[in-house]
Amino acid sequence: MINKINKSILLKVLTSLIAITVLVFTITGVIVNYYNKNVLTKNINKSLEDNATIISKDVNSFFERGGTLVTQMTxxxxxxxxxxxxxxxxxxxxxxxxxxxxxxxxxxxxxxxxxxxxxxxxxxxxxxxxxxxxxxxxxxxxxxxxxxxxxxxxxxxxxxxxxxxxxxxxxxxxxxxxxxxxxxxxxxxxxxxxxxxKLPEIMKQYKVGETGYTFLLDRTGTFMYHPDETKILKDKFTEYAGTPGEVGKKMIKGESNVATYTLDNSELYAAYAPIKSNGWSVGTVISKSEVEKELVKFNILLLSTYIGGLILLILALYFVTTKILKDIPKLLEIIKKVAKGDLTSKLSVNSKDEIGQIAEAINDMNSNLNNIVTNISSNSQNVSASGEELSAVISEINKQIQTINAGTQEIAAAMEETSASTEEMNSSSEIIKNSILKLNSKAKDGNNSAMEIKTRALNMKEESETSKKITLDMYKEKEIAILTAIEDGKIVEEITNMAAIIEETASKTNLLALNAAIEAARAGEHGKGFAVVADEVAKLALQSTETVHNIQNIVGQVKNAFENMSQTSGGILEFIDKKVTADYNEMINRANLSLEDANNVSELITSFTTNIEDVSNSVEQLIKSLESVSAVVEEVASGASEIAGTVHDTKVSTDEVAEVAETQADLAVTLNNIVSEFKI
Incomplete structure (x- = not known):
């Protein structure tokens, strides 16, 4: 079938146009179906939603009447x-x-x-x-x-x-x-x-299409009304698996919306709305097959229209295409005659369209081919004679080419020896360059190490100077505090003197108490009260003396402690002043020496690196010179080789030209024989 289509313009045109038409009809049908289905879905969802809202309001009114009775009772x-x-x-x-x-x-x-x-x-x-x-x-x-x-x-x-x-x-x-x-x-x-x-009577008042129905759920999701009475007060819509159960959960939450789900192998459109008074919910349902029944009818009508239109289009295309292509057989016949060498035929077509223009072009082609064949026939003999002369000239040129080729090969051999020596020098230079690069890398590493040593020495110097300053500041501050404390400790001697005075006063008081006791004894009964006072004073004098002794002992211990602290503090201050300060100065001097050594090493490595870079640059220049020499030698060798090759190619070409000349003469004879087959 495909071969038959490929051999017929009529079938190709019809097949292409029919395919395009079917594609356009299909795309149009899909778009129309999609649009109609969307419109139909929106309309049915709107209708279901309106019905659910109306029913919910009606049922709500039913319950509100009972609620009104109770409210009035209050x-x-x-x-x-x-x-x-x-x-x-x-x-x-x-x-x-x-x-x-x-x-x-x-x-x-x-x-x-x-x-x-x-x-x-x-x-x-x-x-x-x-x-x-x-x-x-x-x-x-x-x-x-x-x-x-x-x-x-x-x-x-x-x-x-x-x-x-x-x-x-x-x-x-x-x-x-x-x-x-x-x-x-x-x-x-x-x-x-x-x-x-009475609720079932209210619910039954509303019809949803032919297969649709309404249902009623309480707050727990239990069916309070359903066309299938076996579900009433038994099934819970919220416990259904999949989408139906999800819809049921939304209903008892007091939501209102539309949804699609599959239940009992039937695809359904549904809408639901809450009953505000008691939290129940009303649902309206219709099967998808009923909703899309009219859409299926429309699609069948549309398909029938498309098929009828396609048949009429095929008939019209066949009639028009047949009329357009009626002169094609005549064109094919004249072309077959030309293919057989008959250049005398002429084509007569009355059409002025592209077919007529093709017929005129074929007639012109016949005429031109006739003239070409006539010219070929007259010039083929001249070509044969020229080929023989060209063959003799080429034989002489070949002899000269052989002499040139021998000299060129000797030059190429000498250049190859020079190129090999240059390559060896270039390789040695590369080894030297790599060694210098490694040495330069090591020098840079040494320079980095010297810089690190310099940095650490500088940090050590700064840290030592900082620590010295902190220590000296603390030394001066603590020196003043310690000296002041030692000076303040001398007050202990004053306490000792005061204790001696108190002891002396207590002794005198005791003596006075003794005298008072004697006088009280002399006074008899009148001196008893005074004797008691004198006795108490004597006791207090004795206690004061004991207390003074204790104070003197404690003050003696404190005095010894202050003297030890003074000696120890003096030693510490002397140690910080002479030893610690000297050690910090020595540490700073050593940091300065390390810094100077790091600077000297850094300068030495920098100088060494500079010299290495100079040597590296010299080696690189040498390598570049060798590369230039090598390039020149290679160019010369390449030029000699190219010359030798060109000479060889020239010889080959001349040989080929000689062969072509001979062949040309033979072809001229053959061409005369071929031209004789044309009818002119």
Whole structure:
């Protein structure tokens, strides 16, 4: 099939155009389908979202009606007074507000047919009053009721989870509101058991396409309504695997959005919206196949249109192309005649388009070829004669070329010997250069080491001078302090003198006390009081004497300590002044000597490095000179070799020219034979 297409212009044109058309139709179809699908998806998402919002508002209104009943009960003064005044079960029915409360509860229930039971609880009495006014069981305890504790915890209008009422057997939820006293403390609650068996009727009112449906979730994610009744109050949407479960979690969080997910092998579009009053959520779902059913129909129609258009295009292209190419066979026939050597045929085509222009060009080609063949025939004989003359001239040139070639080879041999000697010198120079470079590297390393020694010597000098300065400063400072302390220590001698005076005074006081005791003894009874005083004075004088002795001993020890400290401090000061200062000076002198030695070594290595660099430069110049000589020798040798090669090539060329001349003569004969085959 491919070979057949390659041999037919008509098939090539049709195949190319059809392929391009199919490609354009395909791209257009994909774009149209993509755009339509996006528009359709946006529309269905918007529709689902609107439906979910409308349903959520409708269901919310349903629950708000029950909430309104409970809220109104909180404003009833009889209910609040009864809760406040009753303390025990026995006080309930005897309270004047009881009758009005029962009537109010009955009246509230009659206002809404979904109100299964309307009641209030009194916390202190643990008592429940409903619209019937009957007593609650003796063992009934309000604190054991989960809905009551949850209501108090919420602190506002509270909706319980749905449950089946024990009396009516119907599904209800409890809507409750806590009651507080003037101090904000709970005193009870008012509540309504609200029937939710009407919710399915509300949900069924809304149709979502043919296969779509709505569903309702409570705060835990449990289905409260679903077309599949086996799921109601049993399945939790939040526990579904994958995307459906994620959607369920978002719903119970109170979010609203659209989503797509696969459930039970069916791809679904979904939208969801929260019910604000009790935290439930409404969802609307429709299958993807139903949404895209119209899109599939449109795509089939579009494909049918494309196929019909393609068939019409093929027919039109075949008709037009056949008409355009009708003169091609005539062109092919005349070209085949030219290929066989018939240059006498002429082509007649009435068309003025490119085909007609090709026909005229073929006629011109025939005419030109006719003229060329005629000229070739007349000139081929002249070519044969010229070839023979050229062959004789080339034979003479070859003899001269052989003589030139021998001389050139001798020159090339001499240049090769010179080049070898130059290469040896160049190699030796390179070895010397490398040795000098290594020596230069070592010299630089030595210079770096000398610089490091110089740096360390300089650092040692600076550190020694700094340490000396710090030591001398400290020496001067401590010298003054120590001398001052030694001078201050002389006050100990004053203390010794004062102690002697105190001792003398105590001795005199003791003598006076003794005299007073004698005088008191003489006085008899009148001197007893004075004798007691004299005795106490004598004791104090004795204690003073002992204390003075202790002070003198301690002062003697202190004096000895100061004398030892003075001698030791003097020795330390003398050691720092004479020995430490001298050692620092010696260390600084040695640092200066190391610095001078490092400078001398650095200068020596720098001078050595400079000399090495001069030698290195000289060697490099020598190497460059040798390289220049070597290059010249190589150029001469190369030139001689090239000359020899050129001479050899020239000989080869002349030989070839001779052969060509002979061949040319033969070709001229052959050409005459070929030209004779053309019909002109």
């Amino acid at each position: 404003t009833n003064s009889s209910i609040k007074n009864l809760m406040t005044e009753v303390k025990t079960r026995d006080d309930v029915k005897t309270n004047p507000n009881f009758t009005n409360v029962v009537k109010s509860l009955k009246s509230i229930k009659e206002t809404d047919k979904n109100a299964s039971s309307v009641y209030m609880v009194i916390e202190k009495a643990s008592y429940l009053i409903d619209e019937t006014g009957e007593d609650s069981p003796i063992d009934w305890d309000v604190n054991n009721r989960p809905w009551y504790s949850e209501t108090l915890k919420a602190g506002n209008l509270y909706y319980t989870a749905p449950y089946k009422d024990a009396v009516s057997g119907k599904m209800v939820i409890t809507i409750a509101y806590p009651m507080l006293d003037n101090n904000g403390k709970s005193i009870g609650a008012v509540a309504v058991d609200y029937l939710i068996d």
